[in-house]
Amino acid sequence: MLEILAASYEQVRLWIQTPADLDYSRSLVAGLSYLDPSVEALDRELANDNDLDYVGVRLHAGIRALQHGRRALILAIDNRATMVGRDFGFPTVPRHAFEQISNRIHSDPPLQLQLPLRCHRRMAGTYPRPRGQS
Amino acid sequence: MHELDALFKTETAPVQGEPFPHIVVDDYFRADFFHDLKEQFPQIPANDRPKNWARSLYWGDSTYEETLSARPAWQQLFDAVHSQAFVDYVLRQFKDLWHSEGCTISLEDARFISFCETRKDKEQKHLTEGEHEPHEIWSRLDLYQAWPGYRRTAHLDHRRRLISMLVYFDDQKEIKMSGGELTLHTSSLDLELLERLGAYQAPWALSEARSLWSKFSNVSNTGCPTLWRLTPEHCKSIPRRKGARVVTTLN
Numbered sequence: 001m002l003e004i005l006a007a008s009y010e011q012v013r014l015w016i017q018t019p020a021d022l023d024y025s026r027s028l029v030a031g032l033s034y035l036d037p038s039v040e041a042l043d044r045e046l047a048n049d050n051d052l053d054y055v056g057v058r059l060h061a062g063i064r065a066l067q068h069g070r071r072a073l074i075l076a077i078d079n080r081a082t083m084v085g086r087d088f089g090f091p092t093v094p095r096h097a098f099e100q101i102s103n104r105i106h107s108d109p110p111l112q113l114q115l116p117l118r119c120h121r122r123m124a125g126t127y128p129r130p131r132g133q134s
Numbered sequence: 135m136h137e138l139d140a141l142f143k144t145e146t147a148p149v150q151g152e153p154f155p156h157i158v159v160d161d162y163f164r165a166d167f168f169h170d171l172k173e174q175f176p177q178i179p180a181n182d183r184p185k186n187w188a189r190s191l192y193w194g195d196s197t198y199e200e201t202l203s204a205r206p207a208w209q210q211l212f213d214a215v216h217s218q219a220f221v222d223y224v225l226r227q228f229k230d231l232w233h234s235e236g237c238t239i240s241l242e243d244a245r246f247i248s249f250c251e252t253r254k255d256k257e258q259k260h261l262t263e264g265e266h267e268p269h270e271i272w273s274r275l276d277l278y279q280a281w282p283g284y285r286r287t288a289h290l291d292h293r294r295r296l297i298s299m300l301v302y303f304d305d306q307k308e309i310k311m312s313g314g315e316l317t318l319h320t321s322s323l324d325l326e327l328l329e330r331l332g333a334y335q336a337p338w339a340l341s342e343a344r345s346l347w348s349k350f351s352n353v354s355n356t357g358c359p360t361l362w363r364l365t366p367e368h369c370k371s372i373p374r375r376k377g378a379r380v381v382t383t384l385n
Contacts, residue, residue: 002382009380021384035381045381053376056383063360065381069371077385088361095385096236108374113364 001075002029004098005055008105013052015042015061046070055105057095059084066111073104089114141167141214144223149231153318157227163301170207172303178279187286188278194252201277208277215273218246224297232296239268247272256292271296280314288319 005012006029014025015035025032035041042061046052046068054065054072059081062074075095076082085092089112093100138144141164147157163171178189179197191198193212202209214220221244229241249272255261256274266272291298306314 005380005382008376009378011379013379013381015381015383017383025384042381049379051378053380054382055380057385058383060360061381061383063364066364066369066372067360069368069373071373071375071377084361094236096238097234100234105376108376110374111369111372113361113366113369115361115364 001055001095001098001101002032004102004105006031008102009053013045015045015056015058017058043068053105055101057081062090073101075101087114138214138217138219138223140164141210144226146227149228155228155231167207167210171211171301174205174207175279175303176201176205176208176277178277188280188284190279191277192253192256193274193276194250212275215275216246216248220273221246221271228297241269243269244271245269250274251294259293261294284314288317 002012002025011033012029012031013033013035014021016022016025016037018037022034035045042064046054046065052070054062054070055075056062057075057077059074062072065072072091074081074085074090074092076085076092077095081090081092082094084090091104091109091111093104142162143159147159149155149157176191178191180189183190191201193199202212225241225244232241247266247270249264249266251261251272251274255263300316302316304311304314
């Protein structure tokens, strides 16, 4: 996956999740840059770089990218990602479908989410706004 | 070399995606062959399976080979599906789908092997005998006969199957049968759970709950609250073209 991203983008920035990610990622591919391991750092990056995509296995990082108006591709590693792809039209691809991942990165399909918005509006007042949303 | 075309249609058909990838082919079997299969369908003796299950006859059962050898059409079908020609036909039909779903073996090398999956093995997660390479493909041809009272809960096909084909020989209207419809279930929590557990058939309680759930029409899957503000207007503002940089995460 990292090789595909390195070949497709000018710069690949890794938002590390655990201390082991740093050494592990360096053993896989050279030339990565790194974000601080905090949600604030991710929000800053997504908010400030207008030419940034998100491609990765973290479902909610992908949702966050969409909230910030960034293009996102979620690599499905579990049932949650698969089902939001299937039920709501989220941009998801199985994590090992490398050809599909590459094709999706280089194509420009419309984002057509099918969310039950009427129901969302009814329930929106019952939950706090997600962080990063005004 | 089997002349599959003489028995059924081997042209590829468009794969449809919902509720899971499948093809629909009308008049799949050649009419005279289908007629012969129907005429020669055996009476299957009761066995020790639950009473509400269909009676079954599997390769490896003591009377299977004898039953088929006395019925030329069934022997012909057995020989046809146990052949490299059949594997080649299935590959032609589904290889693009399997590639797109992340299949990592070289499908061009797929070859048919003759292997009898026993009745005991069929219901187990792993085969007790026989080790095969990933590109070695085998087939099975099962016969089932259902009687009044037949009922099955939602179930998965076995994890060792690449494809399944069901052929029904009774016309529901013709024999004035009540019930007996085939229901295809979309992927859902209970079926996902079965798959993860390596199980095959949902317990009754789970199937009953599914049946009850299907009666509710005022329930909506709202997903996670983080999705709620992704309105169509917001989505229109998201660029469609690739950015210059990417942020990513590891598992």
